[in-house]
Amino acid sequence: MNRDTLARILDLARWAPSGDNTQPWRFEIVDDHLIRVHGTDTRDRILYDYDGHPSHIAHGALLETMRIAASGFGLTTSLSISSEGDDRSPTYDIRLAHSPTLVRDPLFACIETRTVQRRPMKTTTLADKQRQALIDAAGEGFRVQMFESLGDRMKVAGLLWDSAKVRLTCPEAYPVHKEVIEWRARYSKDRIPEQAVGVDPATARLMEWVMQSWGRVAFFNRYLLGTVAPRIELDLLPALCCAAHLLVRPQRPPVLLADWVQLGIAVQRIWLTATHQGLHLQPQMTPVIFRWYARAGRRFSTAPTLFEQALNLSGDFERLAKATPADDFGFFARVGVSQEPHSRSIRQDLADLMKA
Numbered sequence: 001m002n003r004d005t006l007a008r009i010l011d012l013a014r015w016a017p018s019g020d021n022t023q024p025w026r027f028e029i030v031d032d033h034l035i036r037v038h039g040t041d042t043r044d045r046i047l048y049d050y051d052g053h054p055s056h057i058a059h060g061a062l063l064e065t066m067r068i069a070a071s072g073f074g075l076t077t078s079l080s081i082s083s084e085g086d087d088r089s090p091t092y093d094i095r096l097a098h099s100p101t102l103v104r105d106p107l108f109a110c111i112e113t114r115t116v117q118r119r120p121m122k123t124t125t126l127a128d129k130q131r132q133a134l135i136d137a138a139g140e141g142f143r144v145q146m147f148e149s150l151g152d153r154m155k156v157a158g159l160l161w162d163s164a165k166v167r168l169t170c171p172e173a174y175p176v177h178k179e180v181i182e183w184r185a186r187y188s189k190d191r192i193p194e195q196a197v198g199v200d201p202a203t204a205r206l207m208e209w210v211m212q213s214w215g216r217v218a219f220f221n222r223y224l225l226g227t228v229a230p231r232i233e234l235d236l237l238p239a240l241c242c243a244a245h246l247l248v249r250p251q252r253p254p255v256l257l258a259d260w261v262q263l264g265i266a267v268q269r270i271w272l273t274a275t276h277q278g279l280h281l282q283p284q285m286t287p288v289i290f291r292w293y294a295r296a297g298r299r300f301s302t303a304p305t306l307f308e309q310a311l312n313l314s315g316d317f318e319r320l321a322k323a324t325p326a327d328d329f330g331f332f333a334r335v336g337v338s339q340e341p342h343s344r345s346i347r348q349d350l351a352d353l354m355k356a
């Protein structure tokens with residue numbers, strides 16, 4: 001196989017999504033038939049990377065993108081995962097083989113155009129074909145539950161409102177929020193550009209100033225209703241202004257690294273399918289992640305009431321999804337029709353993503 005082809009596959013695979021655009025991977029071309037992905041995670045510095053699982057989901061999204069990209073060059077992929085018992089630095093070997101009969105995956109064209117939409121979308125109801133395509137995209141082992149009526153979207157809005165309060169008042173989440181936004185930017189190679197965050201320019205300026213220190217954030221939250229404006233713009237309105245919310249529920253508990261990777265494969269298939277169906281999508285993972293902490297009994301903050309708030313919102317989430325505390329939730333997102341976002345995260349250059 002031509003090394004140029006392998007580089008072109010990696011160049012496309014780079015466009016896979018990752019939480020906060022962290023791109024927790026490095027690539028190695030081992031030989032003409034073998035690409036090795038060295039996975040990493042951010043659990044030690046990012047509160048949301050619960051046991052590295054959101055990074056593992058991103059690894060799965062990357063591997064699925066690589067498979068789809070390879071199909072465009074008439075190549076099949078077979079995957080082997082090894083972590084030697086430590087899922088902090090897994091390696092994924094992708095072996096490529098020519099297949100003269102292979103048809104290019106229809107999702108190939110969506111690899112580079114798929115992008116998150118954090119702004120309000122149209123409330124136009126999903127067509128039956130779109131709904132079914134999203135449900136089928138998850139594949140075996142996952143159930144996709146949809147919340148579409150205005151009543152359900154209002155309940156989700158309430159859930160996200162409560163979850164955002166935890167997020168914005170959690171001192172452990174503050175360094176993440178501070179680090180992850182590239183202020184005054186339309187594109188960002190390694191973070192989220194300000195204009196893709198979903199707030200208007202005036203709120204962005206205020207956020208930039210307030211987020212210079214935790215002292216300012218805490219003061220604003222306490223005395224000036226500091227969480228209200230961002231919660232309206234980032235959580236409440238987007239939750240109402242969309243066609244549907246979808247919850248991906250693994251049918252058996254994700255335990256092994258491979259289970260989380262499989263979830264990531266399903267997530268990327270759903271997201272690319274949404275793009276293919278003319279829809280945009282935004283993950284809304286914080287209620288899922290706070291529930292993971294709450295149901296595992298893990299106190300994620302020194303702030304006294306946040307754990308109880310996370311427990312309460314987990315109960316609300318379960319009531320909404322008609323689930324029990326023992327059921328697994330894997331991925332939560334909203335979808336709908338909207339204009340193409342004017343700003344987006346881009347990616348690090350391929351040369352910088354190659355293993356040194």
Ligand SMILES: Cc1cc2nc3c(=O)[nH]c(=O)nc-3n(C[C@H](O)[C@H](O)[C@H](O)COP(=O)(O)O)c2cc1C
Pocket residue numbers: 015016017018019020021054055057058061114115116118191192282283284285286344345346
């Ligand atoms: C596992 C995972 C979790 C994510 N969680 C959120 C989220 O809670 N809220 C959000 O707005 N975006 C979320 N995202 C979207 C990423 O921030 C986004 O994909 C990344 O910044 C790259 O941007 P792009 O998708 O436009 O290429 C998540 C993505 C992944 C893969």
